[in-house]
Amino acid sequence: MKSAVETLNPTRVRLTVEVPFEELKDSLDAAYKKINQQVTVKGFRKGKIPARVIDQRFGRGAVLEEAVNDALPKFYTDAVNEGELNVLGQPEVDIKELKDGELLSFTAEVDVRPEITIPDYSGIEVTVDAAEVSDEDVDKSVEQLRDRFASTSAVERAAADGDVVTVDLEAKIDGEVLEDGVANGIDYVIGSGDLLDGIDDAVTGLEAGGEATFTSELKGGSAEGKAAEVTVKVTEVKARELPELDDDFAQTASEFDTLEELRADSRKRLVSMKQYDQATQAQERVLDELLKLVEVPVPEKLLADEIETRTHNLENHQLPQMGMDLAQYLQIQGKTREEFDSETEEQAVKGIKTQFILDELVNREKLNVNQEELTEHLMRRAQSSGMSPDQFAQAVVEGGQVPMLVGEVARGKALAAVVEAAKVVDTNGETVDLDDDEDDDEAAEAATETVEAAESAEAPASESGDDEAKPTA
Structure with missing residues (x-):
């Protein structure tokens, strides 16, 4: 086998490969054997059909095509190795010449990993954020922990910022209630921003049993991203009580003895x-x-x-x-x-x-x-x-x-x-x-x-x- 490499650009080459016909012998034998197992000819047992009969009945071209398809991966791989190429992905192969008994010639275009020169990189300098922690950062972290240990109790008054309200929701578009637009018994902390835009203003000032309607863009479900008319009914108002920030809290919320x-x-x-x-x-x-x-x-x-x-x-x-x-x-x-x-x-x-x-x-x-x-x-x-x-x-x-x-x-x-x-x-x-x-x-x-x-x-x-x-x- 002879092969030559032509560089088309820094990332693609064309291999030209010529294979003497005798190197196709093993693939030809395999092709005849495969066809033998697939066809039936009267007068011959399956698998025992002579090569000349297969040529006569099914054509030498079918045998050659099967042999070439079997042999190409090996010849291509040999050419890649001979050219010491670092190939990427599948090649595009084009059979240029196939002379029965003489020669197989084909080309293969394929991407190759480009040659890269990496210069001295020791001079690289970058700037990152300072790893500074302020007292305010610590206060916020402790407050988040404190918030998780808050208790609630029902109150008979209008809902205010920071309260927990239990609400029922109903969303409509063009006057029609959405199939997935009803939700009941949802607990929501006013001011947390965890639900729908506009709900804070809608529920603030409502007592248990009160309701309001507002327009909001839905954040999920079948109508996600669309504006809907939302009716919210408050079924309960609960005040949140935060624990005192002291050593008792530290012992309750962590493994530490002191705040x-x-x-x-x-x-x-x-x-x-x-x-x-x-x-x-x-x-x-x-x-x-x-x-x-x-x-x-x-x-x-x-x-x-x-x-x-x-x-x-x-x-x-x-x-x-x-x-x-x-x-x-x-x-x-x-x-x-x-x-x-x-x-x-x-x-x-x-x-x-x-x-x-x-x-x-x-x-x-x-x-x-x-x-x-x-x-x-x-x-x-x-x-x-x-x-x-x-x-x-x-x-x-x-x-x-x-x-x-x-x-x-x-x-x-x-x-x-x-x-x-x-x-x-x-x-x-x-x-x-x-x-x-x-x-x-x-x-x-x-x-x-x-x-x-x-x-x-x-x-x-x-x-x-x-x-x-x-x-x-």
């Missing part, structure tokens, strides 16, 4: 949360700066496939779970279809470039993934998927997705290495030492989450010389 200890713990937790947010910001912003440093050509077909995958997942998986379609989603987002398509393309380009650059760093720095790192990542992915670790692991193995998970962890380690080399300062101009907050494994896993968010879909495409070649002519 001072509870506040100290709240401050510690808030600092930890802000430091986590700080680290996530650093990873996202360092990645953005890294993307600016590196020129990455994006294969057109790969980009088109990625855009299609993202749009398909949104329309057929994510939005149906939220009870809406794409048109409703765009209306809520205040976007046109053109704006949505443009943003999807921009996100897809970023995801592909992120994968290419970080994979190149993985190879350059010879980063490996050990079993412990893979297991930890698998556990986190299982938790986010709502499956048990055993179920998720089984699904990953059966779906052949172990290499995908390994790639995710490796890219996370690559990003963690770039973040470690970068200079990170906060909005106060202070240098942020992320090593103080996380160990290496935690930093790498957090970076993996950042990478997943940037890629935001399944891996752009498979990369394997084993992809089957499929003729287009």
